[in-house]
Amino acid sequence: MSASPPAPDTNPDTNPDTNPGTNPGTDPETAAGPAVPSSPWQLVRRELRRRASVTVSLVIIGLFLVMAAAAPLLSALGGRSPDAFDKSAVDPYLGGMPIGPLGGISAAHWLGVEPVTGRDLFARVVHGAQVSLLIALSATAIVVVAGTLTGIAAGYFGGRTDAVLSRLMDLTMSFPSLIFMIAMMSVAKDVNRILLMTAVIGLFGWPGIARVVRGQTLSLKHREYVDAARVGGSGPWRILTRDILPGVAGPVIAYTTLIIPGMIATEAALSYLGVGVRPPTSSWGQMIAASVAFYDTDPMYFVIPSACLFLTVLAFTLLGDALRDILDPRGGRA
Amino acid sequence: MTTTHTSPPPPPAPGPPHQDAPPLLSVRDLTVTYPGKRGRTAPIRAVDGVGFDIAAGETLGLVGESGCGKSTTGRAIVRLLEPTRGSITFDGRDIGHLTQRALRPLRRHVQMVFQDPHASLNPRQTVARIIADPLLAQGTPADEARRRAAELMDLVGLIPEHLDRYPHAFSGGQAQRIGIARALATRPRLIVADEPVSALDVSVQAQIVNLMADLQRELGLAYLFIAHDLSVVKRVCDRVAVMYLGRIVETGPKQRVYAAPAHPYTRALLSAVPLPDPAAERTRERITLPGDPPSPATPPPGCPFHPRCPKAQTVCRTEAPVLKPSTPGAARRVACHFPEAG
Numbered sequence: 042m043s044a045s046p047p048a049p050d051t052n053p054d055t056n057p058d059t060n061p062g063t064n065p066g067t068d069p070e071t072a073a074g075p076a077v078p079s080s081p082w083q084l085v086r087r088e089l090r091r092r093a094s095v096t097v098s099l100v101i102i103g104l105f106l107v108m109a110a111a112a113p114l115l116s117a118l119g120g121r122s123p124d125a126f127d128k129s130a131v132d133p134y135l136g137g138m139p140i141g142p143l144g145g146i147s148a149a150h151w152l153g154v155e156p157v158t159g160r161d162l163f164a165r166v167v168h169g170a171q172v173s174l175l176i177a178l179s180a181t182a183i184v185v186v187a188g189t190l191t192g193i194a195a196g197y198f199g200g201r202t203d204a205v206l207s208r209l210m211d212l213t214m215s216f217p218s219l220i221f222m223i224a225m226m227s228v229a230k231d232v233n234r235i236l237l238m239t240a241v242i243g244l245f246g247w248p249g250i251a252r253v254v255r256g257q258t259l260s261l262k263h264r265e266y267v268d269a270a271r272v273g274g275s276g277p278w279r280i281l282t283r284d285i286l287p288g289v290a291g292p293v294i295a296y297t298t299l300i301i302p303g304m305i306a307t308e309a310a311l312s313y314l315g316v317g318v319r320p321p322t323s324s325w326g327q328m329i330a331a332s333v334a335f336y337d338t339d340p341m342y343f344v345i346p347s348a349c350l351f352l353t354v355l356a357f358t359l360l361g362d363a364l365r366d367i368l369d370p371r372g373g374r375a
Numbered sequence: 376m377t378t379t380h381t382s383p384p385p386p387p388a389p390g391p392p393h394q395d396a397p398p399l400l401s402v403r404d405l406t407v408t409y410p411g412k413r414g415r416t417a418p419i420r421a422v423d424g425v426g427f428d429i430a431a432g433e434t435l436g437l438v439g440e441s442g443c444g445k446s447t448t449g450r451a452i453v454r455l456l457e458p459t460r461g462s463i464t465f466d467g468r469d470i471g472h473l474t475q476r477a478l479r480p481l482r483r484h485v486q487m488v489f490q491d492p493h494a495s496l497n498p499r500q501t502v503a504r505i506i507a508d509p510l511l512a513q514g515t516p517a518d519e520a521r522r523r524a525a526e527l528m529d530l531v532g533l534i535p536e537h538l539d540r541y542p543h544a545f546s547g548g549q550a551q552r553i554g555i556a557r558a559l560a561t562r563p564r565l566i567v568a569d570e571p572v573s574a575l576d577v578s579v580q581a582q583i584v585n586l587m588a589d590l591q592r593e594l595g596l597a598y599l600f601i602a603h604d605l606s607v608v609k610r611v612c613d614r615v616a617v618m619y620l621g622r623i624v625e626t627g628p629k630q631r632v633y634a635a636p637a638h639p640y641t642r643a644l645l646s647a648v649p650l651p652d653p654a655a656e657r658t659r660e661r662i663t664l665p666g667d668p669p670s671p672a673t674p675p676p677g678c679p680f681h682p683r684c685p686k687a688q689t690v691c692r693t694e695a696p697v698l699k700p701s702t703p704g705a706a707r708r709v710a711c712h713f714p715e716a717g
Contacts, residue, residue, distance in 0.1 A: 080541055081499055265495035269557065272453050273509030274482040276475075283508075287499045 098356035109170040121161035130159040144341030172324040177304035183243030192254025210248035218245035226316035291368035298361035302354040398428035404461035421447040423621035434598040436612030444621040483561035490570040492550035496542040503538040527556040548579035620679040627707025637714040
């Protein structure tokens with residue numbers, strides 16, 4: 042063997058992966074020269090870029106996210122507040138029908154107006170996106186964090202922990218969650234509706250992801266590299282954070298993207314049933330519910346929030362499918 | 376190799392080990408029982424009262440067929456498993472029943488090389504991280520661990536510039552070198568190598584075996600070399616222990632065991648090794664054992680080998696033979712009522 046000192050490494054300090062606790066999802070490109078083979082995450086990104094459906098759904102999701110985030114700005118740009126009545130845009134002699142073609146689409150009201158009140162649909166859709174996406178994404182965050190923690194604990198520690206947590210998952214899954222949600226939302230009076238809805242929706246979503254993570258953890262903890270880490274002197278916490286968690290990250294990301302549309306739909310369903318956010322706060326589901334009364338006289342009122350809901354759900358589903366194909370080729374839905 | 380590390384240097388132990396010094400590793404009456412499923416399957420005694428010593432700088436080969444308990448023995452020694460009974464004394468200290476927490480500071484002295492080179496490397500970590508992992512786990516600063524990883528890459532014959540690559544960019548033999556580098560990171564004194572070359576091509580096997588031999592000379596390592604390939608074991612080992620159904624049936628210096636096996640099972644094993652010379656291969660004596668090895672869940676009474684033994688007698692069916700010197704005072708010990716002369 043060579044007795045010479047080791048060759049000096051070219052850039053030992055720029056590589057993020059030598060720092061303990063660095064997420065392997067961080068970009069190692071800074072340290073990688075052109076000839077260095079790519080990291081697993083780079084391969085995933087390359088694969089994603091090749092798919093047209095991913096690009097399209099990312100664009101749609103990006104548009105709606107920007108729309109939701111900049112809602113006050115956008116409605117100010119349109120010159121209309123979501124709650125301002127505009128009696129001049131509706132015809133009082135026709136039962137409050139919007140004046141003009143396609144539900145009153147005009148330079149003043151870009152997507153038309155609400156019948157009877159004349160509120161600006163563009164402003165309401167944009168603010169509705171804020172409410173819908175905020176609730177859906179926060180509920181998803183709760184579900185993913187709770188589900189991942191429970192799943193990892195159940196899978197890694199096994200035994201009694203696993204038995205207790207798994208029964209809890211079964212219990213939550215078998216619970217009539219929609220009825221419970223409706224009941225909870227109906228009896229709660231003076232609370233922050235958005236917060237309550239997030240909590241109620243998030244309460245029932247976690248077992249699905251917990252099962253996926255538990256299964257993945259079970260298979261990962263018997264890999265030889267986990268044994269190697271243990272022989273190397275790693276404690277349970279180190280093994281969980283450095284070997285198990287990065288291993289379950291792929292399926293978790295894919296699954297997360299797939300449950301977002303469900304969350305959006307649940308929020309819309311609750312609002313449609315009249316137990317979601319209260320007027321005058323708008324949300325897509327609530328707008329759809331209100332528009333049903335005018336379906337034959339003002340179909341555009343129904344089409345516009347429905348199209349937003351449909352596009353968002355479709356985009357997240359397509360993205361989730363692509364991510365699952367790439368990140369979790371063998372795993373199925375829970 | 377320039378070293379700035381704080382751990383004690385490995386003891387220089389070139390040449391054959393001397394018998395008088397206290398052994399580095401001493402295993403006594405090691406028993407590992409896998410619990411069966413409640414009410415459905417019986418508990419399995421995978422390792423049953425195994426005992427052996429390994430001196431510093433020595434290689435002990437542990438051979439036997441699949442399921443005989445040799446891997447379980449190795450995993451118990453690195454304490455991936457808790458022994459059901461018995462003691463594992465490393466450097467004068469019983470590590471067999473320490474808690475994982477108490478064991479952690481001692482882990483640097485005993486490392487392991489795994490069978491499947493790619494499965495033993497985390498696919499989401501760079502080689503630098505993988506090799507430095509035991510050092511980082513023991514609290515070595517990150518920049519020093521990385522320097523050491525580069526040193527180790529050089530030591531095992533890889534290019535230190537490849538530290539930032541991921542395991543999938545390496546061949547099986549290279550991946551096994553990475554596994555060896557990781558095992559060497561903490562300057563261990565004993566390495567448990569669990570079938571380290573079984574998953575590799577024959578030409579690559581020779582390179583890895585030679586690398587391990589070089590490292591042993593250079594660093595004074597002791598190996599527990601677990602394998603089912605007798606010709607590989609013959610190349611690397613000083614002493615051999617043959618396992619059958621969780622027990623050691625014969626152990627002794629390599630030359631004695633290979634030249635004149637005393638246990639009928641060892642004879643059968645050795646007779647199955649193919650010879651390179653076709654003429655010799657055609658005429659060599661082959662002993663074919665009838666039947667399959669019995670399940671360790673229901674071991675036969677008496678000698679565990681008696682149902683397949685060509686020379687079993689009544690006593691073999693009732694009384695288990697103990698491991699004792701084949702002739703009084705001999706270094707080779709055998710567990711057989713009627714050992715072959717030799």
